[in-house]
Amino acid sequence: MLTLFHAPWSRSSRLVWLVEELGADCRIEYCDIRRMDGTGAADPRNPHPDGKVPALLHDDALITESAAVALYLTGLHPEAGLSFPPDSPQRGSLLTWMFWASGELEPSLWNKMSGAVDADAYARARYDAAMTRLLEALWEGPWLMGDRFTVADVLIGSTVGWARDHLPESPLLDAYVERLAARPAHARALARDGAPPQYAEAS
Amino acid sequence: MLTLFHAPWSRSSRLVWLVEELGADCRIEYCDIRRMDGTGAADPRNPHPDGKVPALLHDDALITESAAVALYLTGLHPEAGLSFPPDSPQRGSLLTWMFWASGELEPSLWNKMSGAVDADAYARARYDAAMTRLLEALWEGPWLMGDRFTVADVLIGSTVGWARDHLPESPLLDAYVERLAARPAHARALARDGAPPQYAEAS
Missing domain, CATH: 3.40.30.10 (Glutaredoxin)
Known part of the structure; x- marks a missing residue:
C-alpha cells in the first residue's frame, strides 16, 4: 500500500x-x-x-x-509514460533535470529571494546560468524534454509556478505555467x- | 559509446x-x-x-x-548489484539517499565550512539532522543501506571522505572511510x- x-x-x-x-x-x-x-x-x-x-x-x-x-x-x-527506460539516453536527461532542480534551480531561487543574487557575483552567475538552461529548454518546448510531458515538468513546473515572481519576465515562462495549469490532472x-x-x- | x-x-x-x-x-x-x-x-x-x-x-x-x-x-x-529494481521499496530508499546527498548533506557541509553552522540556529539544526541521519545508518551498517554496498555509498562515501575534517569525530565515520578505501575498485x-x-x- x-x-x-x-x-x-x-x-x-x-x-x-x-x-x-x-x-x-x-x-x-x-x-x-x-x-x-x-x-x-x-x-x-x-x-x-x-x-x-x-x-x-x-x-x-x-x-x-x-x-x-x-x-x-x-x-x-x-x-x-512520464519517464524512460533505464538504458535510454533520455533517462539520463531526465535524471539530469531532476537533480538539477534540487542542486541548481532551488538554491538559485533561494539566493534570488534572499537578495544574494543582487549582492554576490557568484550567486548572480549561478542564477543566470539556471535561468538560461530553463529558458533554452522551453524555447524548444512545449515541455522541458520536448514533446513528452515528464515527471521533470511536475517537479520543475511546480517550482516555476510557485516562484514565478522571482523568475525573469518571459512570455515563455508565462506560457509554460499556463500549459501546466491547463492539464486536467x-x-x-x-x-x-x-x-x-x-x-x-x-x- | x-x-x-x-x-x-x-x-x-x-x-x-x-x-x-x-x-x-x-x-x-x-x-x-x-x-x-x-x-x-x-x-x-x-x-x-x-x-x-x-x-x-x-x-x-x-x-x-x-x-x-x-x-x-x-x-x-x-x-x-549497486541498485534495486524500479518496483522495489529499496529503490525508493536508494533514491532518498541520492537526493538527500545533494539536498541536505552537501548544503550542510558548505554551511559547516563557511561557519554558518556556528552562527545560525537553523543551519545548526539542519547540520545536526544530517549528521544524525548519517550516523544512524552507519550504526546499522556496514553500508548506508545495510549489507548491500550501493551507488549511494559511492556518492555519499566520497563526500564523507573528502569532507572528513568537517564531520563529527566518530569511530563509525572513521571505520566507514576505511571500509570504502579498502575496496579494490x-x-x-x-x-x-x-x-x-x-x-x-x-x-
Whole structure:
C-alpha cells in the first residue's frame, strides 16, 4: 500500500499532482508541518525524520525528498509514460533535470529571494546560468524534454509556478505555467490539495 | 559509446570510482575546470553547459549532475548489484539517499565550512539532522543501506571522505572511510584519477 503524507499548500502538493497524472492508487494522509511563517508543528503521525513533507510509505518502506518520491512513484507506473527506460539516453536527461532542480534551480531561487543574487557575483552567475538552461529548454518546448510531458515538468513546473515572481519576465515562462495549469490532472490535484472537511473539523 | 569528462581530484573522481565498481566500458576524457583556488579554466572540449564536471556523453545524449550520472551509469549495469529494481521499496530508499546527498548533506557541509553552522540556529539544526541521519545508518551498517554496498555509498562515501575534517569525530565515520578505501575498485580509481602522462605533457 502507498501512503503519501501531505500538508496542504506545501512542497508535497506537487506529489498530489503527480499522483493524479499517474493515476496512482495512493492514499493521501493530511498532516501538519512547521510553516515558514512560524505556524504549524511537526505532526507525530508523519514518519519523515525531520517532520517535513512529502513522505511516502510503500508498505513499511519510507521514501523522502520530493524528487526521490517523484521518481519512485513514476517508476511504479511506466505505463503513464512520464519517464524512460533505464538504458535510454533520455533517462539520463531526465535524471539530469531532476537533480538539477534540487542542486541548481532551488538554491538559485533561494539566493534570488534572499537578495544574494543582487549582492554576490557568484550567486548572480549561478542564477543566470539556471535561468538560461530553463529558458533554452522551453524555447524548444512545449515541455522541458520536448514533446513528452515528464515527471521533470511536475517537479520543475511546480517550482516555476510557485516562484514565478522571482523568475525573469518571459512570455515563455508565462506560457509554460499556463500549459501546466491547463492539464486536467493539475486541476484535480488542486481540488484534492486542501484537507477534506472531516480532517479540517478534527484538527 | 560512453565518455566521462573528468578533471583529476575533483567531483568527477567519484564517477571514476563508480566506473570501476561497475566494470563499465567508459572512456575517460581528462579535462580542465575552474578550481576553487582560482586556477584552471573551463575546457572548450567539455560539453557541460556550465563548464563543470562530471559530464557524461552516451552517444549524443548529455548527462550532468554527479548523482544523475551515478544513477544513470548504475542503471546501465544492473548485474553489478549497486541498485534495486524500479518496483522495489529499496529503490525508493536508494533514491532518498541520492537526493538527500545533494539536498541536505552537501548544503550542510558548505554551511559547516563557511561557519554558518556556528552562527545560525537553523543551519545548526539542519547540520545536526544530517549528521544524525548519517550516523544512524552507519550504526546499522556496514553500508548506508545495510549489507548491500550501493551507488549511494559511492556518492555519499566520497563526500564523507573528502569532507572528513568537517564531520563529527566518530569511530563509525572513521571505520566507514576505511571500509570504502579498502575496496579494490577504490584503489583502481585512485590510480586512474590523475591525468595519464601523455595528457600531462600536452597540457
